[in-house]
Every structure is written in C-alpha cells, then in structure tokens.
Amino acid sequence: MWAFKDRFDTNYSFFLHGLNYAIVIMAIIWINHFILIPSFFDKRRYFLYTILLIGSVFIGAYLKAYEEDGWYGIYKVIFYLIYTTGAGMAAFFLRRNMIIQGENAEKGKLQKEMELNYLKAQVNPHFLFNSLNSIYSLSRKQSLETPDLVMQLSELMRYQLESSKKETVLLKEELEFIENYLLLEEKRLSKRCTVEFLIDGDVLGLRVSPMLLIPFVENAVKHGAQSTIEKSTIDISATIKNATLYFCVENSKPHKVSSLKRTGLGLENVRRRLNLLYPNSHVFEIDDKEEKYHVNLSIDLSVSILEK
Template identity: 85%
Template sequence: MLKKSIKNTIFINIGAFLLVLILELMSGWLFIDRYDTNYSFFLHDLNYTIAIMAIIWINHFVLIPFFLDKRRYFLFGILLIGSIFLVSYLKGNEKDGWLDISKFFFYLIYTTGAGMAAFFLRRNMIIQRENDEKEKLQKEMELNYLKAQVNPHFLFNSLNSIYSLSRKQSLETPDLVMQLSELMRYQLESSKKETVLLKEELEFIENYLFLEEKRLSNRCTIEFLIDGDLSGLRISPMLLIPFVENAVKHGAQSTNKQSTIDISATIKNSTLHFCVDNSKPHKVSSLKKTGLGLENVRRRLNFLYPNSHVLEIDDKEEKYHINLSIDLAVSKFKKTVND
C-alpha cells in the first residue's frame, strides 16, 4: 500500500511538471522570435517551470504538512510569501530588476494558489474514499456480529420446543429433532451468504411454525399465508424469523389459554409485505421490551435496506401487530454463488 502511494505521488508530480511546462511553452510561443534559437526558448520556459514547481513542491511537502496542518497559520503565511519572494527575486533580478521581480512574484502567487486548490481537492477525495472504506468495513463487521447473534438465539428457542415435547414423551419427538437439524443446517448454510432466495426463507419459516405448532398442541392456531410471485426475489438470510419467534414467545408461549398467530407474506411489484399478528395474554399490558431478536433485526434493516423498508409495530392491549415492507428490487448485494 505504501509503495503504491509513493508511485502515485511520483506519477502525479511528473504529470504536474509536464503540464506546467506545456502551458509555459504554449503561453510563450507567440514570443519565440525574441530568442536566438528554439533551444534557448525551450530552456527559458524550462527554467520558469522549475521555479514554479519548486514553490509548489516546497508548499506541498514542507509548508502545508509542517505548518498549515499543525495550525501554525501565521508562520505558514510568512514562509510561503517569503519563499515566493525569494524565487521571484532570484529569477526577476536577472533582467529588469524590481519590475520583473514584482511580475514574477504575482505570477507565482497565482500559480501557487491554483496548485494549492488542486492539492486540497485531491486530498479531500482521498480522505473521503478512506472514510467510505472505513464506514463500509465497520458496517460489515457489525452486520456479521448481528448475524452471528441470531444463531444461538434461534437455537435456544428451538431446543426449548424440543425439550417441551420430549417431556411429554411425544412419539413425534424423533421426527421433530430431525426437522430441527434441517432447520439448523439451512441456518448455518445461509449465514455464509449475503442473500438467499425469498422462497427458501419463507419455507424455513413455514417449517419452524410447524415445529412450534406441534409443541403448542391445540392451544394455538397458526396461520401462514403466502401470496404473489416469489421467483427471482432475494432477501438477507434470517431477517424475518425474529418477528415470528417474538409472536410465539410473547403470545402462545406466555399463556395456557387459547391463542392465535396470523402471518402473511405478500409480494406486490417486488415489494415484500410481511405481517405478523399474535394475541396477547390479558395479564400482559405491554411488550415494549421486545428482546434481543427484534432489536437486532431493526439494526440489520437499517444497515441493509436503509431507504427501502418500513417497519410498523402496534402494541395493543390484546394484540401485537408487526407490518414490514421491503423493496427487494433495491438491493446492495450481488447474487450469492452456489445458491
């Protein structure tokens, strides 16, 4: 990285030198007759170019980093004006004395100002690019952290379901353990991908609901409806399951009375409308503390779909309602290989 930066600096300065030389040759071409030979004309403009670039290099590599960037503004201004005057005196005093010195002095101020403008523009672009890379890396690290938290959270809830069935000595327990292993396999495989097919994600939710329905026996009615064309649509993995887990945990799991969970996934013009409604026990007045799952999914939505999702949560006395809309056509990810 350091070698690449040094090479870029060398190339940029060589390019700047050649550009200034070309501009000098073009501006002095009308007065070429004043010179004895073309060689003397070229040598004169080359000397001017060296003088101009000397001021620019002194300013960029000495004065700006050691004085201006350290907020020594007065000293920076004095040294810059002094260096410009010194070069003007050395070049202008060769011919007409103070007249040429003054002309060259103001010319160098103009060229130095233009060089400083180009310098700060380039530096700001580099700083902005570095900040964007840091922000991207930070978001990727936080997303990986949030995604990693989903795994133990989901596993903990699922194992509780299997444990509850095993205590009842249900004959379906071995089959449900096998189904849980399939759910975990999907989760582990999908966690390695940035996106998965929406169809696969909804099938995963459907299988999870089947597992919960068996555990809750007849005291919970679960409805899961899918409507619309799912083909080709992709979504970040394990993004919807926390809403479903929340409905089970704060609804049917928290009471022995009859409860309901209604879930729908509707696709309209590549927009997913995901709704979850669950009944609440009368003794529970508020579900403001939604737990780790919903807090994580909020943050993931803000990272992954910052301007293309709407999340509405309505916590009523006897009902908890979640309505999520995501425009899946607006995706910041490329297709994942080997889906």
C-alpha cells in the same frame, strides 16, 4: 513566454529560460505540498503557513528575476508564481479530497459488512436457543415426537448455516424456512395455540437478506403463546405485490402480562439490519395493543442490496 521569444538570441537560451521557470515553479509547489501544508496548514497554523508560503514565493521570484529585470521583474514573477501555486494547491486539495472520500467510503463499507456479520452471528444462537427450549419442553413430557423434532431442527440449522454465508437468498426459501419453524413450534403449542401462515403473490425470482423475517415469528411465539397457558393465536401473512413484500405478524397477548413492555434481541437486530440493508426502501411499524401485538413490514425487493 512565447511572446518574449524575440528577446533571446537563440532557441537554446529561450528553452533554458523556460526550464528555469519550470524548476522554480516545481520547487515552490513541492515545498508547499510536502513541507508547508503537512507541517503547518494541516496543523491549523494558518498564519505561519501564509507567511512561509509568501516568503517562498518571494525568494523564488527574487532568485529568478532580480538579476535580469530588478524589482519590476520580481513583481511580475511573484504574480505568476502566485497564480501557478494557487492552481497547484487547487489540484492538490481536489486530489486529496477524492482520496479521503474514497477511504471514507471504503471504511463505511467495511464497517457495514462487519456490523452485518455481527448481527447475523447473533441471530444464529438466538434462534437456536428458542428452538432448543421448544424441544426441551417436549422431551420432559417424554414425547415420541422428540427425535423427529431434533431432526427437523437440524434441517433448519443447516439452512441457517448455509444462508448466513450469502448476501441474499430466495424469498421462497426464506418463507419455507419460516413455515418449517412454525411446524416445529406447532408440535408443542398445537393444543393451546392456533397458527395461520398465508402466502399470497408470486415469490419466484425475488431475493431477501437471510434470516431477516424469522425474529418477528420467534417473538410472536415467545411473547404470545409460549408465555401463557391460555388459548392464543398467531397470524402471519406474506403478500407480494409489484416486487414489494408485505410481511405481517399478529399474535394475541396474555391477559396477565399485557402491560409488560416487549423487548428482545431479535427485534433490535432486525431493526438495525433493515436500516443498514434497506435504508430507503422499507417501512417497519409496530402496533402494540392491549390484547394484540401487530408487526407490519414492507420491503421493496426490486433493488439489489449491493446497489444500496
């Protein structure tokens, strides 16, 4: 437009001409963005949308240029309006795509938080039921250790309630929780089950999602020693190397039920939690043999869960 400034008598007429252009451009962009796109393009009525858009551009060009330059001026304005409308559409769809991506990311984050809270809520009663069953077995035998075990269970539940409010807990605390749980179970199973729990490596400073490891231990007790009167073993090891946790649980399998397939809510929950919390930094393997059931889990704890 500056190239044609000499065609105007005054600066006022030049700027008035430019303002008219701007009004026509903004009117077409407004009609396109707020009427044509929502009413026709988004509803996949592409042919009608194209006809109406071309019609809007033609009407705008006709009203702006016909009186001054006739049909030649209309053609020039049409190409100019197509260019500006196309640029406006590109900016519109880019902005809308960014908004949609942001909304989808927020929905995904909210869904992930809801699912994790749901899985955590399932872990609590699952662990409680197993522990109460152990204490119930001792109470039927009128064991003098029952009151102490009830107190020990209350301490375990206190830790569980406190940790469920956190995203992560210290690995040291989580392993201590497992150790206390095994001590509770040993009171009931010590005569027919040998339990080994070894920790190797530096656990200081490392954090892990709470109640993530205990389901493996619970299942070893439930499907191993608790399901038979035979002699049984449970071997658990937690090894830390270069901020990676290698957690292994192995239990003997009763001969009479060795052919049964193991199922359990705890393992399904922990598998889902691993996929949500450590999607690219964990390895989970199960080796189900005739006489042994072996679980191998490795988790890279160097990356924060929040960063994932």
